[in-house]
Amino acid sequence: MVQFSKRVPADGTDAVGAILAAAADPSVISFAGGLPAPELFPVAEMKKAVDTVFDEHGREAMQYGASRGVTELRELITKRVKEREGIDSKVENVMVTTGSEQVLDLVGKAFIDEGDEVLVEDPTYLCALDVYRSYGAKFVSVPQDDQGLRVDALEEALKNHPKAKLLYTVSNFQNPTGKTMPVDRRKKVAELAAKYDVMVLEDNPYGDIRFEGEHVPAIKAFDTTDHVLYMSTFSKILAPGFRLGWVLGDPKVIDKLTVLKQSTDLHTDQLAQWAVVEFFAQNDINKHVDQISALYGKRKDLMIEGMKKYFPEGVKYTNPEGGMFLWVKVPGVTDTVELFKKCLKEKVAFVPGDPFFAGKPEPGTFRLNYSNMQEDKIEEGLKRLGKALSDAVNENK
Amino acid sequence: MVQFSKRVPADGTDAVGAILAAAADPSVISFAGGLPAPELFPVAEMKKAVDTVFDEHGREAMQYGASRGVTELRELITKRVKEREGIDSKVENVMVTTGSEQVLDLVGKAFIDEGDEVLVEDPTYLCALDVYRSYGAKFVSVPQDDQGLRVDALEEALKNHPKAKLLYTVSNFQNPTGKTMPVDRRKKVAELAAKYDVMVLEDNPYGDIRFEGEHVPAIKAFDTTDHVLYMSTFSKILAPGFRLGWVLGDPKVIDKLTVLKQSTDLHTDQLAQWAVVEFFAQNDINKHVDQISALYGKRKDLMIEGMKKYFPEGVKYTNPEGGMFLWVKVPGVTDTVELFKKCLKEKVAFVPGDPFFAGKPEPGTFRLNYSNMQEDKIEEGLKRLGKALSDAVNENK
Numbered sequence: 100m101v102q103f104s105k106r107v108p109a110d111g112t113d114a115v116g117a118i119l120a121a122a123a124d125p126s127v128i129s130f131a132g133g134l135p136a137p138e139l140f141p142v143a144e145m146k147k148a149v150d151t152v153f154d155e156h157g158r159e160a161m162q163y164g165a166s167r168g169v170t171e172l173r174e175l176i177t178k179r180v181k182e183r184e185g186i187d188s189k190v191e192n193v194m195v196t197t198g199s200e201q202v203l204d205l206v207g208k209a210f211i212d213e214g215d216e217v218l219v220e221d222p223t224y225l226c227a228l229d230v231y232r233s234y235g236a237k238f239v240s241v242p243q244d245d246q247g248l249r250v251d252a253l254e255e256a257l258k259n260h261p262k263a264k265l266l267y268t269v270s271n272f273q274n275p276t277g278k279t280m281p282v283d284r285r286k287k288v289a290e291l292a293a294k295y296d297v298m299v300l301e302d303n304p305y306g307d308i309r310f311e312g313e314h315v316p317a318i319k320a321f322d323t324t325d326h327v328l329y330m331s332t333f334s335k336i337l338a339p340g341f342r343l344g345w346v347l348g349d350p351k352v353i354d355k356l357t358v359l360k361q362s363t364d365l366h367t368d369q370l371a372q373w374a375v376v377e378f379f380a381q382n383d384i385n386k387h388v389d390q391i392s393a394l395y396g397k398r399k400d401l402m403i404e405g406m407k408k409y410f411p412e413g414v415k416y417t418n419p420e421g422g423m424f425l426w427v428k429v430p431g432v433t434d435t436v437e438l439f440k441k442c443l444k445e446k447v448a449f450v451p452g453d454p455f456f457a458g459k460p461e462p463g464t465f466r467l468n469y470s471n472m473q474e475d476k477i478e479e480g481l482k483r484l485g486k487a488l489s490d491a492v493n494e495n496k
Numbered sequence: 497m498v499q500f501s502k503r504v505p506a507d508g509t510d511a512v513g514a515i516l517a518a519a520a521d522p523s524v525i526s527f528a529g530g531l532p533a534p535e536l537f538p539v540a541e542m543k544k545a546v547d548t549v550f551d552e553h554g555r556e557a558m559q560y561g562a563s564r565g566v567t568e569l570r571e572l573i574t575k576r577v578k579e580r581e582g583i584d585s586k587v588e589n590v591m592v593t594t595g596s597e598q599v600l601d602l603v604g605k606a607f608i609d610e611g612d613e614v615l616v617e618d619p620t621y622l623c624a625l626d627v628y629r630s631y632g633a634k635f636v637s638v639p640q641d642d643q644g645l646r647v648d649a650l651e652e653a654l655k656n657h658p659k660a661k662l663l664y665t666v667s668n669f670q671n672p673t674g675k676t677m678p679v680d681r682r683k684k685v686a687e688l689a690a691k692y693d694v695m696v697l698e699d700n701p702y703g704d705i706r707f708e709g710e711h712v713p714a715i716k717a718f719d720t721t722d723h724v725l726y727m728s729t730f731s732k733i734l735a736p737g738f739r740l741g742w743v744l745g746d747p748k749v750i751d752k753l754t755v756l757k758q759s760t761d762l763h764t765d766q767l768a769q770w771a772v773v774e775f776f777a778q779n780d781i782n783k784h785v786d787q788i789s790a791l792y793g794k795r796k797d798l799m800i801e802g803m804k805k806y807f808p809e810g811v812k813y814t815n816p817e818g819g820m821f822l823w824v825k826v827p828g829v830t831d832t833v834e835l836f837k838k839c840l841k842e843k844v845a846f847v848p849g850d851p852f853f854a855g856k857p858e859p860g861t862f863r864l865n866y867s868n869m870q871e872d873k874i875e876e877g878l879k880r881l882g883k884a885l886s887d888a889v890n891e892n893k
Binding site for chain 2: 100101102103104105106107108113134135137138140142143145146149150153154157158159160161162163164196197198200201203204208209210211212213215226229230233234264296298334337338339340341342349351352355358359361362363364365366367368369370371374
């Protein structure tokens with residue numbers, strides 16, 4: 100008889116997996132995914148970069164490497180976070196990881212003992228909840244308003260949970276809500292982290308993909324006491340398939356994360372790391388990011404137009420200035436999974452809100468993705484969704 | 497104040513790291529490493545394979561992929577284990593991982609709760625000990641003789657530890673000893689696993705690299721009751737830098753490992769997976785493996801000659817039929833780290849045996865690597881080592 104550890108989820112608990120499987124039916128227009136638009140992948144440019152890598156660093160790209168990552172890539176990262184986010188760092192502040200998902204995992208491994216408290220914005224990125232749950236975390240959920248994490252509620256939570264180990268926050272175009280924290284709140288988060296001596300994990304996968312409004316510097320840029328770990332990825336601006344993420348922080352912490360990475364997968368793929376170094380040398384990454392932002396912005400605009408046109412009155416939704424997701428709230432709905440099933444009958448899909456909540460789920464909420472949705476399908480998809488929502492709202496009257 | 501979890505090793509406990517750092521001095525001839533010979537990496541052929549990947553699967557290689565791995569690669573693995581090891585499997589038995597180190601980590605996550613017992617051959621692969629220790633394992637060490645794991649001692653251990661969760665074994669050219677388990681013992685291990693209902697993790701990174709003797713089928717080939725998880729890697733036959741390993745077993749277990757992989761790094765690098773599929777399509781992998789085996793065999797022979805010539809009487813060493821390592825035992829030595837320091841003064845290095853033991857370390861033992869040692873340095877290295885060992889043996893007389 101196979102005896103799994105307590106960490107292993109029981110059978111039939113992968114609700115999101117079941118939803119994505121249902122949404123994979125080709126007759127369904129699915130806003131459930133979370134993929135970048137593959138038509139913008141710079142395939143030819145990457146092929147050229149990889150060819151150069153084989154010519155100039157072939158053996159190095161195929162040999163074992165350092166757990167902390169290729170130095171040239173770590174240098175590139177410190178340069179980029181200075182330019183984009185105003186973060187001062189040195190190469191010893193940075194570790195490259197196998198996708199940013201691995202940062203979540205290693206930070207969980209490094210900080211969370213069974214029963215430790217982790218503060219999260221409610222709702223938040225569901226994979227982060229899965230990871231921290233697997234290390235036995237107890238969640239303390241902090242509510243959001245239109246501007247993201249409420250810092251008054253955060254201070255209250257820090258007072259009430261003085262032993263909390265970690266605050267996890269997605270500061271830009273949050274997954275799932277699309278919300279962005281304004282600069283005054285970022286300063287306050289950095290200040291509270293120091294005051295209450297809690298580690299902040301700032302996750303910024305989407306920050307570069309801004310199509311409206313003004314850039315806001317990272318929380319990390321206001322961290323003068325080494326209380327913020329900053330993480331990001333090349334997945335949204337270049338190639339998620341390469342699994343390249345990174346974490347930046349106090350070398351004392353980065354050293355320990357490196358030891359843990361060593362016994363997790365030794366190091367990150369060398370070819371992928373060198374490929375990104377060479378791609379950056381041969382191409383203007385910012386021009387490429389602008390193209391992505393322009394396309395996603397156009398798709399987001401079509402989403403807003405379509406929702407205005409087809410959604411029944413009273414349905415609320417966010418209007419993100421960047422990123423890949425927006426968040427919908429249908430009033431009067433009590434069972435979001437039922438609503439999902441109704442929509443699936445109309446051949447349209449989304450991710451129900453429930454699994455994004457560490458606390459009590461807010462019924463009638465769901466996440467829509469637009470980054471990987473062809474423009475010509477957006478209107479038809481929202482028409483179907485509007486019909487299903489109207490039926491649901493009418494039933495609940 | 498940064499508060500790490502209980503899993504994080506204390507400062508200054510990375511003995512092996514310190515040893516490798518000391519051995520990195522270019523004036524030192526180091527047998528301490530564990531790298532494949534980079535001069536045999538098929539750089540030009542891999543460049544060609546990757547070019548084809550970009551031409552035919554460019555977007556797929558850059559996009560997110562399945563946690564379980566690229567289907568074509570999993571098919572290739574099932575075909576290869578049938579041909580080489582006599583293992584019958586289907587594609588649902590296989591998950592691709594970020595190097596075989598990740599199999600160790602995921603199996604630890606999936607099976608080991610704090611205090612669970614894990615059976616290991618003593619000595620064994622030190623990274624496996626690190627990983628299982630990080631999940632709170634208690635080790636039960638099973639002694640070896642010249643033919644590897646002693647199955648009589650294994651049965652005794654299984655009787656005395658009926659709740660043991662796992663037996664970890666490196667069946668071919670074991671790291672660190674270079675020993676290979678004969679076929680009758682393999683059958684017995686499979687039988688005992690079923691009888692005592694314990695999961696076996698059979699780790700076979702080196703099995704393809706045989707330069708002498710007859711191939712022995714995997715323990716997994718004798719497993720009729722789904723008690724063996726079999727793991728291997730493309731690191732030793734192709735490119736460790738690509739971080740491609742895999743695990744094969746009961747789909748019930750593979751499914752759970754896949755869920756855990758999802759919250760560890762989502763999936764393995766797509767480009768690397770497609771590159772290997774394409775490399776296998778364009779090249780004769782067995783011819784390449786034969787070249788590797790021939791070179792390592794030649795180097796091993798030079799090691800044996802040199803040890804005969806320069807080592808003082810009474811020093812014992814293994815004579816492996818394949819793989820990358822051999823194991824030395826110097827009689828009368830009580831402190832192996834002291835011995836290491838003496839050798840370092842003679843400008844020669846190895847990995848002391850202590851960290852490979854889960855139980856009481858056997859003093860005077862150490863591991864030598866020859867796969868990445870240039871032929872012209874072997875004699876000089878062993879001459880230096882022989883001098884240091886002679887001094888140590890004479891001191892202890």
